[in-house]
Amino acid sequence: MNTAIRAPALADRVKDAALAAFVAFALLAPILGMETVVGPDGRLTLAFHFDLVALGVAIVFIGRLLFGGLVAGRLAVRREGGPISRFLSRYSTVLGAAGLAFAVALPFLPFSSRYVIDVATTVVIYVMLGWGLNIVVGLAGLLDLGYVAFYAVGAYSYALFAQWFGLGFWTCLPIAGLLAAIAGILLGFPVLRLRGDYLAIVTLGFGEIIRLVLINWHEVTGGPNGIADIPRPSFFGFPFTRNPGEGEIAFHQLFGLEFSTMHRVIFLYYLALGLALITNLFVLRIRKLPIGRAWEALREDEIACKALGINPTNTKLTAFALGAMFGGFAGSFFATRQGFISPESFTFIESAIILAIVVLGGMGSQIGVVLAAAVIVLLPEIARELETYRMLFFGAAMVLIMIWRPRGLLAHREPTIRLARRGGAA
Amino acid sequence: MKTPILEVEHLSMRFGGLIAVDDLSFTAFKEDITAIIGPNGAGKTTVFNCLTGFYRPTTGQLTFYGHFGPVLLERLDGFRVPRHGLARTFQNIRLFGGMSVLENLIVAQHNALMRASGYTLLGLVGARGYRQAEAEAVERARFWLERMGLLERADWPAASLPYGEQRKLEIARALCTGPKLLCLDEPAAGLNPRETLELGELLVELRDRHGIAVLLIEHDMSLVMRIADHIVVLDYGRKIADGPRERVKRDPLVIKAYLGETEEEELPPEVAADLAAAGRGA
Known part of the structure; x- marks a missing residue:
């Protein structure tokens, strides 16, 4: 089988390489081949760089000719999770504990700085979003391209309730979760009968609808200006300010510390970590409950589910609602962290990134999501020195990872219940 | 009677x-x-x-x-x-391929377990009633697995079973719905x-x-x-x-349906009747 895939006839490979070269030409001709330059008389003229295009096409042609078959062969072989992912899954408890210990200790490690903690907070938030979306995409198998809508609902819920009714973060958090869950059900109803690509298109539209509502509903959301001066979080009522108001005690006074802006940064980090942990515990737990198994069964075969008496409507709606709820929690946190939100923070690219985290992590894998979130947030950070080529590097890295692990970093799935262990105990 | x-x-x-x-x-x-x-x-x-x-x-x-x-x-x-x-199986086997054999049988008992888990709320807090119901569900699954000779395979992904065993598993799954x-x-x-x-x-x-x-x-x-x-x-x-x-x-009709008919009899009834009227029929 492998030999057949690895060594296709030369003619086929040349044809394949020619096709790749053609695609490369179509892409490169406008991108590299044409440049607008200001002429001597101040007018814009087109300059052509055919040499660059030819070079690019030649590289693609030769590269495809040499490696094309190889990659296809590897793809065919690597369908199941390899030994690495099996190892990671087997020791997931140990790894999880080690990761958690590292995450808790991070702000006090020697290399930690404001920048490190900020980036870490972002990673943790994406981990949380990934775990939330994992319920919908990884477990229930419903491809959702509009997840950012629930993130936005959560963020605006907190911002608006805080602004209008003066509610605090901890009161707003459940409200934001609830409203996001309701939004999830609203999205869920019309898409109950859709699957795959069609579902993806509708969810994509839903994400855009929410964003456009936020932009156009001036009176409530402030339109494109967004909402500023969102109350910053306090340490259970003790604010992180240098000079607290009348009758208030600030965090640093409470603990008798020197005032430092780092306190709030670290507090926000722990807040995100706490929320993410709640999400994780919830998902781990619910995966072993009937509803969690029904989600996975629904992903595998909806018709068989019906034949076993599982109500697909309710099962899908709970998946949408619970996934959205965690998006809402994350949104509230985002609002309180930034202090300012606008529709610009909730564009499609955010949905795409969260989905990329879930897919890259390995659908349904908890630790995979952590690894993927770290990769996706950290790669562009690491590549900052590459300046213009930063996103190119990011894209290339993603392509390589998906060739190396087409089913995600951790594709191995552990059963939610085993007979063997119980048999031994009984 | x-x-x-x-x-x-x-x-x-x-x-x-x-x-x-x-x-x-x-x-x-x-x-x-x-x-x-x-x-x-x-x-x-x-x-x-x-x-x-x-x-x-x-x-x-x-x-x-x-x-x-x-x-x-x-x-x-x-x-x-x-x-x-009323439980059914399918002509083209429909298992939850990525899930384990045992999980397939547990999913079949979804409705009973859902009630026992207090529609997820009691299950989330790990109530004893739910754990008991789950243990019973596993016992029922074990019974049918044993009967089908699939006990060894309980923790395998369903899709990895050979064809004949997949058929058996699908029947076992239907039986688990009681x-x-x-x-x-x-x-x-x-x-x-x-x-x-x-x-x-x-x-x-x-x-x-x-x-x-x-x-x-x-x-x-x-x-x-x-x-x-x-x-x-x-x-x-x-x-x-x-x-x-x-x-x-x-039954002659059954034999005819299964063994087929002579060419003449395959003609539409109207045509056959016409032919008979014309004196060509037997």
Whole structure:
């Protein structure tokens, strides 16, 4: 089988390489081949760089000719999770504990700085979003391209309730979760009968609808200006300010510390970590409950589910609602962290990134999501020195990872219940 | 006197201009293995899909004597049918391939477990009632796994089983829903003779020891003629024979439907009648 895939006839490979070269030409001709330059008389003229295009096409042609078959062969072989992912899954408890210990200790490690903690907070938030979306995409198998809508609902819920009714973060958090869950059900109803690509298109539209509502509903959301001066979080009522108001005690006074802006940064980090942990515990737990198994069964075969008496409507709606709820929690946190939100923070690219985290992590894998979130947030950070080529590097890295692990970093799935262990105990 | 478990009365199913099932009536009894046979495209699977709520019949009444007394199947949504005690399998096996064998059987007990988990709320806090219900579900799964000889495979992904074992698992999964009537759509398809023999033994055992009635669509005549108590024969959506095995076996219409007809008889009836009138008929 492998030999057949690895060594296709030369003619086929040349044809394949020619096709790749053609695609490369179509892409490169406008991108590299044409440049607008200001002429001597101040007018814009087109300059052509055919040499660059030819070079690019030649590289693609030769590269495809040499490696094309190889990659296809590897793809065919690597369908199941390899030994690495099996190892990671087997020791997931140990790894999880080690990761958690590292995450808790991070702000006090020697290399930690404001920048490190900020980036870490972002990673943790994406981990949380990934775990939330994992319920919908990884477990229930419903491809959702509009997840950012629930993130936005959560963020605006907190911002608006805080602004209008003066509610605090901890009161707003459940409200934001609830409203996001309701939004999830609203999205869920019309898409109950859709699957795959069609579902993806509708969810994509839903994400855009929410964003456009936020932009156009001036009176409530402030339109494109967004909402500023969102109350910053306090340490259970003790604010992180240098000079607290009348009758208030600030965090640093409470603990008798020197005032430092780092306190709030670290507090926000722990807040995100706490929320993410709640999400994780919830998902781990619910995966072993009937509803969690029904989600996975629904992903595998909806018709068989019906034949076993599982109500697909309710099962899908709970998946949408619970996934959205965690998006809402994350949104509230985002609002309180930034202090300012606008529709610009909730564009499609955010949905795409969260989905990329879930897919890259390995659908349904908890630790995979952590690894993927770290990769996706950290790669562009690491590549900052590459300046213009930063996103190119990011894209290339993603392509390589998906060739190396087409089913995600951790594709191995552990059963939610085993007979063997119980048999031994009984 | 036998007790009926399923009464099909004047069932018709039309897809646009195509009449897949035409005015079909029959009764299946609790003590019987009932087989529906007929050539390909005779409408057998359509009957199953009407019974299990996947299709809404064009006309007809389907009375099922289930766990909560008689119920009209044609009025139920597909997912509500199983809780009355009617389980089915599929012609092309439909397992939850990525999930383990045991998980497949646990999912089959979803509704009972869902109630025990207090619709997830009690389950989240790890209530004892739920853990007990789950242990019972595992025991039931273990029972059927043992009966099917799949105990060793319990923690394997379902998709990794060989074909014959996947068939067995699908039947075990249907049995885990606690049915009164088990509907099997071509359970012997793709099985080797030995596996078919075992399947026959299993169905007889279900009837005799577990009191589960069986309704089966099957092409393997050796199996049907060995175990079926009652046979319904369909041809082009119409019932052409209905009765005990021995009688159906000798029915000339059935033999004709299965062995085919001479060329002359395959002509449309009108044409045949014309020809007969012209004096060419026998």
